[in-house]
C-alpha cells in the first residue's frame with residue numbers, strides 16, 4: 700500500500716529460525732510486490748527446496764492466477780503462510796535428530 704513506511708526494513712529473514720539467510724527488501728518487492736511487514740514471511744531457496752512439492756504446486760498455481768488477474772488474492776497469502784508454518788514445524792522436528800553443524 701504505502702512504500703514510505705516500510706523504508707526502515709531492508710531485509711526479511713528466512714522463516715526457519717536457525718537459518719540466518721534472508722532476502723533484501725528490493726528483491727522481495729520484485730518477487731512478491733508490496734512488502735507488508737505484518738505478513739511478510741520469507742523462506743530461503745535452500746529451505747524452499749525442502750518444502751513438500753504438493754505445497755509448492757498449490758502456491759505456484761495461486762501466484763499464476765494472481766498474475767493473470769493482476770491482483771494479489773488473500774488466499775495466496777494464506778497458502779504462503781501455511782507453507783511458512785509447515786517449514787517452521789519441520790525445523791523443530793529436525794532438532795529431535797541433532798546433527799553436527801557444518802559451516803558452509
Ligand SMILES: [Zn+2]
Nearest residue numbers: 713718743746
Ligand atoms: Zn532458510
